[in-house]
Amino acid sequence: MYPISVAEKIIFPIIAIIGIPANFLGIVILSQGKCGLSTCTTRYLVAMAAADLLVIITDPILNYINKYYFPWNFLDLTPSCRVKVVLETAATNCSVWFTVTFSFDRFVAIRCQKLKTKYCTRKTAAVVLATTGILLSVKNIPWYFTMKPDRIINNVQWFCMTKTSVFFDLGWIAFTWFDQILTPLLPFALILLINALTVSHILVTSRVRKGLRTQGKGDNHRDPEMESRRKSMILLFSISGAFILLWSVSVIFFIYIKLKGFIHITVPQHTFQKVGYILRDLNCCTNTFIYVVTQSKFREQIRIALKYPVISIIQRIKKKN
Template identity: 45%
Template sequence: MTIVILVRGKCGLSKCITVYMLAMAIADLLVIIINVLVYSILTYHFPLSLLSHTHICKFIFYLGCVILNLSVWFTVAFTFDRFVIICCPKFKTMYCTVRIPVTIISVICVLMWIKEFPIFFAYEHEYIVNNVKWNCQSSVEFFSSVAGVVYIWFFSICLVWLPFILIAFFNALTVRHVLVTSKARRALRAHTTDNHYDPEMKNRVKSIVFLFAISGSFILLWLTTVINLVMTRITNPNYYRGDFGNPIYIIVETGAMLRYLSSCSNTCIYAVTQRKFREELLDILKSPCAFIAKRLNMRQDD
C-alpha cells in the first residue's frame, strides 16, 4: 500500500523525495520477502525443498545481501538529500530534480550488485545426495584467505560502519544548521510586528522530524548489529557455534531481528509524520468497503 500511495503522488511531497521514499519502500519490501520469508522461514522449515539446492541457496544469500545493502544505502541517500535541501539552498535548485535521485539510485543498485558477487565463492555445498549438492556452508578456504578477510571487513564497513557514520554525520550537520538559522531568524523577526508565526521554520521543523524519524529509526535498530560486529571482531569468530545459550548468540540473533524490523518501520513513520499519507492510506482501506456498499445499494435499487 505504501508503494501504491507513493506512486499515486498525492501525498504533497516533492518528486525528488518521492523517488527516494519509493526506492526505500521497494527495497524494504524485498528485504521482508527475501531475507525473512524465503531465507529465514521457508529454507529453515523446508530443508529438502528446491530452495536448499546449493546453487539456489547461494543465489538467495547473494540476493539477500544485495537487497539489504540497497535498503541501507537508500536510507543514506535519503538522509543526504534532506541535508542538501535544508542546509544547501544554493545547491538545492540544481540537485533537487527527478533525474538526480534516479541516477543516484541506479548507481547504488549497480555497485551493490557488483560488490556482493564474492558471495558465490564464499559458500560451498554442505553435503551431496545422489550427485546433487545440498545446502550452503561457509567456505573455510575462502574465509581463511587474504581475499576472504578483506571481503569480510569490506562487507562490514559498507553495510554497517560507513552508513552508520554518514547518517549520524549528516544529521549532526543538519541539526547544527537548523539551530543556527533558527536563532538568526528569531533575532530578525524580533524587530518585526509579526513574530508569532513563521511558515518557513514550521516547514523546516516538519522536515527535521521526518528526517530524524527515518534515520533515527535506522540508527537505533542497527545499533545492536554495530555492537555485535565490535564484539565478534575482537573475540573468536566461532563465538557461539553450537551454543544457543551463549549471550553473544542472543545478541547476534537479536541484531538480525532488529535490522530486519527496520525494513518495516518506515511505513509506520510515514503514517505518523505525514498527514496526507494517512489520508491516502485511509482512502485505500475504505475503498473496498465503499465498493461493496455501492454494489449492495445497486442490488437494492434493482
C-alpha cells in the first residue's frame, strides 16, 4: 500500500465529517435569504454549496471511505462503479464551473454597471446554473462506457478499470483531452483572468472616486459605493483564491503529465496526484467557513440557528411546568 493511501484512510473521513454539515448548514442559512446578499448572489452560493456537498458524497464517501472501510458491497459492482464515476465527475465539474459562473457574476456586478441590471438577476442566475448543470451532466455520460470489470467472480462483475481503447482510440483521446481541459485547466485560467480584470478595475475606480471625494467633501468622508464593492471583492477573492490555491496541485500535475506524455506514472507522481485529489476535495469544505469569516450577517444567522434548539427546549420545559 502506498504511504499516501494510509493518509487517505484518515484524511477523507475528516473531510466528510467537516464538509457535509458545513455545506448543509450553508445551504440552509443562505436559502433563507437573511444574510444581506442579493438574491442573485445567494442562488450562486447555494448552488456551489449543493455541488460541493455532492462532491463530498460521491468522492470521499462513496469512493474512498467505501473502499477502505466497507469493501466488497453493492457499490463495488461494476454497474454501480460506473455510475459512481459519472456522478463524481459531474459533481466535480459542477462545483468548479459554478465557482466560475459566480466569479463572472461578481465581475459583471463590479465592473459592468450597464450590464449589471440585466445580467445580475435571480432569473438569469437560475438559467445560468441550470444550463451549466445540465450540460455538464450530459457531457459526463460517456465516462460510463470507458469502464470495464476489473474482476469477474462467479459471473458477477466487480470494480472498474479503464478500457485499453481509451488510451489509444482517437475518439476517446479527444474526449479525455476535452474533459481535462474543461476541468480544471480552463476554469483555473478563467478565474485568474476574471480576478485580474476585477482588481485592475477596482484600483482605477478607487483612485478616481477617492480623488473626486477628496476634492469635494474631505478625506474622511465614507464612500458607500466603494464600501459595497469592497465587500463584494472580499467575498469574490476569498472564494476564488481558495479555489486557485487548492486546485493548483491538480492543475500543475495535469500540465506536467501532458507535457511529458506519460501513461504509467511513478510512485512520486502518484503521490503528487493523490495530494491534488485531497486538496481538491478539501476545497469543497471551505466556502462555508469563508462566509463565517467575511459575512457578519451569516455569522448572526449561525448564532440564531445554534440558539434555536436550546430556546425550544427551555420553552417546552416552561410549558410543562
